[in-house]
Amino acid sequence: MQTALKSTAVPLLAAGPAQPRWPVPPVDVPAGTIVVPRDAGEVSALVLRHDGDTAATQVEQTPAGMVMVRIFLAPCSLSLLAGTQWMALGDTVQGGMHVSHAHQIVRTEWHGACEGLMLCIPASLWCHQAVMPTSSSTTQRLDLSVDATLLQLTKMLLNSTQCESDTAFFRHMVEVIVARIGVLRSRATPSDGPRNALPRWRLQRVMAYVREHVAEAISLADMAASAGISPMHFAAQFRAATGLRPHQYLLQCRIQHAKALLMDASRTLIDVAICAGFRTQAHFTTVFKNLEQTTPMQWRRSRLEQLG
Numbered sequence: 001m002q003t004a005l006k007s008t009a010v011p012l013l014a015a016g017p018a019q020p021r022w023p024v025p026p027v028d029v030p031a032g033t034i035v036v037p038r039d040a041g042e043v044s045a046l047v048l049r050h051d052g053d054t055a056a057t058q059v060e061q062t063p064a065g066m067v068m069v070r071i072f073l074a075p076c077s078l079s080l081l082a083g084t085q086w087m088a089l090g091d092t093v094q095g096g097m098h099v100s101h102a103h104q105i106v107r108t109e110w111h112g113a114c115e116g117l118m119l120c121i122p123a124s125l126w127c128h129q130a131v132m133p134t135s136s137s138t139t140q141r142l143d144l145s146v147d148a149t150l151l152q153l154t155k156m157l158l159n160s161t162q163c164e165s166d167t168a169f170f171r172h173m174v175e176v177i178v179a180r181i182g183v184l185r186s187r188a189t190p191s192d193g194p195r196n197a198l199p200r201w202r203l204q205r206v207m208a209y210v211r212e213h214v215a216e217a218i219s220l221a222d223m224a225a226s227a228g229i230s231p232m233h234f235a236a237q238f239r240a241a242t243g244l245r246p247h248q249y250l251l252q253c254r255i256q257h258a259k260a261l262l263m264d265a266s267r268t269l270i271d272v273a274i275c276a277g278f279r280t281q282a283h284f285t286t287v288f289k290n291l292e293q294t295t296p297m298q299w300r301r302s303r304l305e306q307l308g
Contacts, residue, residue: 042122042171043119043120043121043122043125043174043175043178044119044120045117045118045119045120045157045170045174046117046118046119046120047116047117047157047158048114048115048116048117048118049114049115049158050110050113050114050115055109055110055111055112056109056110056114057107057108057109057110058107058108058110058114059105059106059107059108060105060106060118061103061104061105061106062100062101062102062103062104062105062106062120063102063120064102064103065102065122065123065124066102066120066121066122066123067099067100067101067102067120067121067122067123067126068099068100068101068104068106068118068119068120068121069097069098069099069118069119069121069181070097070098070099070100070106070108070116070117070118070119071095071096071097071116071117071118071119071150071151071154071177072092072093072094072095072096072097072098072116073094073095073115073116073117073151073154073155073158073256074094074110074111074112074113074114074115074116074256075091075092075094075110075111075112075207075211075253075256076091076092076108076109076110076111076114076116077089077090077091077092077108077109077111078090078091078092078098078106078107078108078109078142079106079107079109080100080104080105080106080107081104081105081106081107086107089142090142090144090200090204091204091207091208091211092142092144093144093146093207093242093244093249093252094146094151094249094252094253094256095146095147095148095150095151095154095243095244096142096143096144096145096146097142097143097150097181098142098143099143101123102123111211112257112260113256113259113260113263115158115256115259117154117157117158117177119174119177119178119181121178125178144200144203144241144242145241145242145243146242146243146244147180147184147243148243149180150177150180150181150184153173153176153177153180154177155292155293156173156293157170157173157174157177159292159293159294160173196236196237196240197237197240197241198227198229198234198237198238198240198241198242200241202227202228202229203227203238203241203242205226205227205228206223206226206227206238208226209222209223209226210223210226210249210250210253211253214253214254214257214276214277215257215274215275215276215277216277217277218250218277220234220235220246220247223238223246223250234246251287251291252291254276254277254278254287255276255287255288255291255292257275257276257277258272258273258275258276258278258284258288258296259299261275261276262296262299262300262303263300263303263304265300265304269281269284269285269296269297272284272296273285284296
């Protein structure tokens with residue numbers, strides 16, 4: 001069952017008449033969203049977080065004179081409104097990014113618990129950062145390649161919102177993330193992707209397969225079979241398309257699924273580990289800490305305390 005996300009937000013700045021606001025609030029914002037407001041000419045940031053295990057939708061329009069960048073840390077599907085029809089852009093990977101320009105309307109369909117960062121950047125700053133202009137054709141694609149530095153910076157910002165309250169720190173983190181995006185876009189080429197990369201339609205099939213079987217044992221051969229190619233060619237093509245080895249991607253998906261399970265305080269860690277596809281609690285804890293810089297128990301405690 002799919003539900004619309006409620007429009008609620010938690011401002012990081014103290015309330016007051018001079019407090020800047022998100023220029024045009026998204027139509028639907030997840031409960032628990034954290035906002036970094038902006039002054040004129042600055043970047044606005046929304047840390048999106050929804051801990052429910054049900055699917056949900058979010059729709060927003062990029063404000064005039066702005067560019068909106070979405071960085072995803074949880075599986076979801078994106079669609080772009082073209083005229084009166086929704087055009088499917090496909091499923092995301094963790095660390096995948098999408099850029100939309102003024103007046104474009106984007107629908108995000110979260111498959112369960114959602115987490116990500118949405119930046120609203122003034123078009124003048126976008127150009128000043130030496131970021132390549134994005135043509136109408138490239139805005140209709142998801143960037144499924146993953147930059148490890150950008151992914152870690154985004155995770156750091158999201159994790160810090162659970163324990164920090166220093167607005168200056170959040171602003172600095174946002175500036176660093178925008179600068180990193182500028183570097184990545186300045187290196188981009190107009191081609192559709194690296195040579196010998198796994199075609200997008202095959203990649204989407206792999207992602208759907210992993211999502212449906214995440215709690216089961218999944219081998220490289222299984223992932224290759226879902227893409228319809230031999231294991232010998234699959235690993236290299238998958239990495240060329242995403243920047244991730246297949247096993248890295250699988251672990252990311254398992255940890256994201258585990259996060260949703262951890263929100264049920266009645267579940268034991270071993271139960272979460274097994275249901276997320278790990279054979280032992282020790283292996284689950286090690287992988288979780290490597291990817292999230294905290295233990296599953298610490299993550300659960302922090303998130304449940306945040307929810308009250």
